[in-house]
Amino acid sequence: MTSNWQESAFETRAIHVGQDPDPTTGAVIPPIYQTSTYVQEAVGVHKGYEYSRTDNPTRTALHEVMAALEGGAWALAYASGLAATQNLAYLLNPGDHVLLSDDTYGGTYRLFAKVIGRYGIDFSLADLSDLDAVRAALRPNTRFVWVETPTNPYLKIVDIRAIAGIIVDHPARLVVDNTFASPYLQQPLSLGADYVLHSTTKYLGGHSDVVGGVVVGNDPDAYETLKFHQNAAGAVPGPFDCWLTLRGIKTLAVRMDRHSANARAVAEFLHRHEFVDRVFYPGLPDHLGHDIAQRQMRDFSGMVSFTVRGDFEVAAEVAKSTKVFQLAESLGGVESLIEHPGQMTHASVAGTGAEVEDTLIRLSVGIENVTDLVDDLEQALAAVIPAAALR
Ligand SMILES: *Cc1c(COP(=O)(O)O)cnc(C)c1O
Numbered sequence: 001m002t003s004n005w006q007e008s009a010f011e012t013r014a015i016h017v018g019q020d021p022d023p024t025t026g027a028v029i030p031p032i033y034q035t036s037t038y039v040q041e042a043v044g045v046h047k048g049y050e051y052s053r054t055d056n057p058t059r060t061a062l063h064e065v066m067a068a069l070e071g072g073a074w075a076l077a078y079a080s081g082l083a084a085t086q087n088l089a090y091l092l093n094p095g096d097h098v099l100l101s102d103d104t105y106g107g108t109y110r111l112f113a114k115v116i117g118r119y120g121i122d123f124s125l126a127d128l129s130d131l132d133a134v135r136a137a138l139r140p141n142t143r144f145v146w147v148e149t150p151t152n153p154y155l156k157i158v159d160i161r162a163i164a165g166i167i168v169d170h171p172a173r174l175v176v177d178n179t180f181a182s183p184y185l186q187q188p189l190s191l192g193a194d195y196v197l198h199s200t201t202k203y204l205g206g207h208s209d210v211v212g213g214v215v216v217g218n219d220p221d222a223y224e225t226l227k228f229h230q231n232a233a234g235a236v237p238g239p240f241d242c243w244l245t246l247r248g249i250k251t252l253a254v255r256m257d258r259h260s261a262n263a264r265a266v267a268e269f270l271h272r273h274e275f276v277d278r279v280f281y282p283g284l285p286d287h288l289g290h291d292i293a294q295r296q297m298r299d300f301s302g303m304v305s306f307t308v309r310g311d312f313e314v315a316a317e318v319a320k321s322t323k324v325f326q327l328a329e330s331l332g333g334v335e336s337l338i339e340h341p342g343q344m345t346h347a348s349v350a351g352t353g354a355e356v357e358d359t360l361i362r363l364s365v366g367i368e369n370v371t372d373l374v375d376d377l378e379q380a381l382a383a384v385i386p387a388a389a390l391r
Contacts (some may be wrong), residue, residue, distance in 0.1 A: 024154070070188075078213040081107075091143075147188075153280075208248075280304070302366070305367070307361070322338050
């Protein structure tokens with residue numbers, strides 16, 4: 001029996017949309033359709049699948065559940081978040097302009113600066129959390145305003161509804177990279193965005209074991225163009241990658257609740273700590289974007305950044321002195337990660353004006369026991385900072 005899952009609650013949709021039991025065997029979990037091609041009964045007579053670059057049933061399941069979770073009419077999946085970004089850029093033409101956030105994800109910046117920019121598409125940066133800056137930066141040829149919220153690594157909050165309002169009479173479309181929030185915490189289409197993009201590598205996959213991306217939207221013409229380019233350019237995810245992502249999505253809601261609760265406790269601990277200078281977490285009442293975040297998000301997610309009292313070396317030393325938090329790039333998995341953006345995720349923005357502070361540390365707070373996480377940060381700070389103060 002197939003229910004109308006579309007009308008059910010988020011957690012139920014995450015588990016069931018596009019994932020009814022397999023009709024031929026009764027398998028509860030949709031199979032990994034590890035096939036490149038499909039038999040045809042006669043030339044052109046088939047069950048909707050011809051070749052797996054074009055379509056694959058495991059990928060179809062991922063498309064359906066992602067559309068349902070973001071409240072969009074359609075979704076398209078890609079081999080990575082950046083492949084999804086590249087595909088969205090196929091909606092642009094030479095002479096168009098893209099307005100990016102000044103602390104946009106480094107790989108997105110690099111793609112626009114070094115790849116897409118070579119094809120006659122211009123871009124500029126602005127602090128999109130400043131609405132006057134957004135108004136000033138819009139050009140007649142702006143076709144995308146590209147929002148991330150919370151941003152990386154400062155966790156700034158951008159008011160999605162306000163930006164949608166600013167461009168309502170402008171031809172620009174609003175793209176929201178929703179990777180840091182996930183659809184459980186924030187649904188940009190309902191706030192006026194035109195397209196939502198994810199690196200499914202992060203919270204949606206959730207287990208640091210797969211790289212992928214997805215774009216969700218409502219506009220049927222954009223769907224036709226993007227679907228054409230998904231097939232024509234071919235950066236599609238394999239069936240096993242789609243299956244891993246589907247498996248991750250089933251537990252998204254419970255994971256995000258725990259990520260958010262743990263991150264709040266870690267942020268509060270750091271906020272009180274004498275060796276910590278500033279803490280960036282939208283769930284803290286003194287965060288600049290706290291009120292907007294409270295309006296547009298269900299909870300504040302698992303990313304926390306902070307600056308230590310000290311210098312570049314002290315921050316690097318703290319980042320390698322934790323035992324539960326592992327020193328690694330990326331985010332959104334069940335395990336906690338720590339990194340030094342100046343040397344790691346944000347090394348590529350050196351010289352662009354979007355540099356991060358030397359003393360900044362970024363945490364992806366996982367779903368381990370929260371006392372273990374706080375104790376780990378406590379011992380790392382205690383081990384490094386007094387020693388550094390004596391130098
Ligand atoms: C990781 C990430 C991307 C890029 O995704 P990949 O899957 O690594 O290609 C884009 N945006 C944000 C916010 C990210 O964190």
